[in-house]
Amino acid sequence: MSQTSVCFDTETTGLKALEVELIGIAFSYEVGKGYYVSFPENQEETKTILEEFRSFFESDIEKIGHNLKYDIKVLSNYQMPVKGKLFDTMIAHYLINPDMRHNMDVLAETYLNYQPVSITELIGKKGKNQLFMRVVPIKDQTEYAVEDADITLQLKEHFTKELESGNVTKLFNEVELPLVSVLTAMEIEGINVNTDFLKELSIALTNDIDALEKSIYEQAGEEFNIASPKQLGIVLFENMKLVDKPKKTKTGQYKTGEDILSALEKEHKIIRDIKEYRQYKKLQSTYVDALPNEVNPKTGRIHTQYMQAVAATGRLSSNNPNLQNIPIRTERGREVRKAFIPKSQEYVLLAADYSQIELRIIAALSEEETMMEAFKNGEDIHASTAAKVFNVPLEEVTREQRSNAKTVNFGIIYGVSAFGLSNQTDLSRGEAKELIDTYYETYPKLKAYMTAQVDFARDNGYVETVLNRRRYLKDINSRNAMVRSGAERNAVNAPIQGSAADIIKLAMINIYNRFEKEGFKSKMLLQVHDELVFDAHKDELETIKPIIKHEMENAFKMSVPLDVEIGIGYNWLEAH
DNA sequence: GAAGTCACG
DNA sequence: ACGTACGTGACTTCA
Known part of the structure; x- marks a missing residue:
């Protein structure tokens, strides 16, 4: 093949990429044309046939696909790596408009005005009468699979332009696509x-x-x-x-x-x-x-799955099972964390957490000096806020004052109301309103920043993160006050939550690349929004600790320092 | 399959 | 006057 880019799509026996068998692969490199390779049930034979394609998968030919992470995981079952530049149409569309759905069927209709044969038409509805892909006649398999590959190839042309007009090409090429390989490796690795x-x-x-x-x-x-x-x-x-x-x-x-x-x-x-x-x-x-x-x-x-095109702010999500909501807040819940352990006695679990990343981001983006200074001086930000809004010396801040300041600090990120704050604290609605007013007087540029975000959204219809990840807010000018204020809260929150997501994604890519280059036995296993968890080989601990800390703290330069805390232990609870 | 609830950041 | 904090996924009940 002399092509510079080829679309491929695997057909398999099921949905769990790490447990399924390969049934076929469709290739397309010219619009309207494609080829289908069918694989037998005998897995040794399948492997032999697949070997014929090794030079393609390992070549630097660009590989186009829809949800490539799935296909790459399937091929990994046969020790077939996928190298070279990638182009994932699902992720491309996620960057073009993160709030929309990214099913290929929907995309084909929207962008190509074409209704592809659905998987349901091919194998029937979910249930005991659903056919196995194996028993679908090869002719039908071919038509279905090649159509998908062809559509994906055509979508690429559309999305290349739309990424450009949305100013997210760089984010696509330098963050989301490299992240596909990182997440693939983490999912394959799993956790004990x-x-x-x-x-x-x-x-x-x-x-x-x-x-x-x-x-x-x-x-x-x-x-x-x-x-x-x-x-x-x-x-x-x-x-x-x-x-x-x-x-x-x-x-x-x-x-x-x-x-x-x-x-x-x-x-x-x-x-x-x-x-x-x-x-x-x-x-x-x-x-x-x-x-x-x-x-x-x-x-x-x-082996959890990370969904890269679900959360509208740019965060990942985790499912089957969700390992991003393992209990930690209650005594009894924490017991569950003890069940997550290193891969063997030669390893420990290492957890690295960003400290207050969202507050640091809002401080940096708003250039609110008072808050920036607090972070630069390594102060306890909630105590520092309490001292300022309650006008007492730092040493005299009470637990209750700190706790209320903490609630406001978080509330600010979400667009809190006096009612919301009074619900979350012991404060009355009046007291809550007063606290919020004082808060904005203490941090005037924070208030200005939030207003500016809402104004920007009204004028442009979207807001963006530090890496230009966009979120469109169609309701920002709605006549319905409740709908509109919802969009206004998103205008403030999305850039904060999304920038934090951008930053940890950068860190993950840089850490992964360094680990690969140095050939460490230690592996990155989990991401929980502001935390990364590793199987850390005991002999490598003192080498990787500073690497992880450095890559996380320096993934993106801002006017406020980022701070990462690292813990190790024989289970996930101890590592905190 | 929707609704209610609750686990996490 | 209105309803009320951002983002997720999984489980149970019940129509």
Whole structure:
């Protein structure tokens, strides 16, 4: 092949890239044309046939695809690396408009005015009657697969131009595409989990849940399904009449969320038990019992998937299983973290966290000197804020003042209202308003920055991050006040959250490249928005610690220093 | 499949 | 006067 760029698309036996078998590969390098290579069930033969394509996959020919991470992982099952420049149409479209869907079917209709044969038409609806791709006649496989490859090739032409007009070509080429390889490697690597420990944890939880259940039934004077918000609401508010005017959801059910129950704690002892019951049930079903089932039988490790084109701000998301929401805030929840362990006795887990990255970004972007100085001097930012807004010396800040300042600091990033702040603190609505006003007086340029962001969005229809990642805000000029203020909060929040995402992505790419170049045994495993987790080989610890710290703190230069804290341990909890 | 709830940053 | 903090994913219940 003498082409400089070729589109390819793999057909497989399922959705779990690391567990499926290859059925076919479609190639297209001329619009309207394509070729399909079919693979037999015998995996040795499949490997032999695939070897014929090694020179292509290892060449510097540009590889075009839609969600290339999936195809690269499938090929990795056969020790077939994919090298050279990449072009991923899913990610391209994510940068062009992150709020939209990026399915190839939708994109084909929108940009090519063409309706491709859907996978459902080919193999039927999800369910027991769904066909296996293996039994689809080769002719139909070919038509379907080649069509997808052809469409992807055509989409590339559109998106190349649109990336340019959206000013995101550089972000695409220098961040998102290199990140594909980084995420692929992290997903393939996986993480080790102590399933025996989780089994014991589950037994202990069951004991406590059973006792709580008994106690709740006694106090309620009846048996019901505590896990049913509907039944619980009736018990609490109709039978026990714990409150006069209970709040209701939009469907007319009683609200029984955590915030509602907490406000009721002084009314009846049953509330504490219900909250505890809910917490333990959640831990058990979502983590303790679910995680062992996610262990890959071949590798013995858990391999999450990172979604690179989901979060509208530029963040990653994690699923199957989600390893970005492992408990840490409660004593019992923290136990789950102990189950995440290094790959062997020669390793430890290393966790590296950005300290207050979003506040540092808003300080730098707004050039609010007071806040910038606090960060430059390494102050405790929440205490420092408290000292200023409550007008007391730093040493005399009370815990409550610091806690309220912390809530405002976070609230600012989200576009807080007095009502929202009073809900999150013990402050009245009036006190909350006063605190916010004082906050803006203390940090006037912060307020100016936020106003400027909203103005920019009104004029341009979008906001952008430090790496020019855009988020379009179509509702910014809406006549509906609630819809409009939602967009205004996005105008402030998206550049902050998105810039933090940009920065950690840069750090991940640089760390990955250095690790590759130096041939370290240590591997990057997880990303949790402002944290990276590694299997760190004990012999390499003192070498990689400064590398990780340096790459994270210097990934992007701002007028405020970034600070990274590193911890190590024999499990993820200890590493914090 | 929607709604409610709750785990994380 | 209105409703109310940004971004996610997973589990259970129930129509």
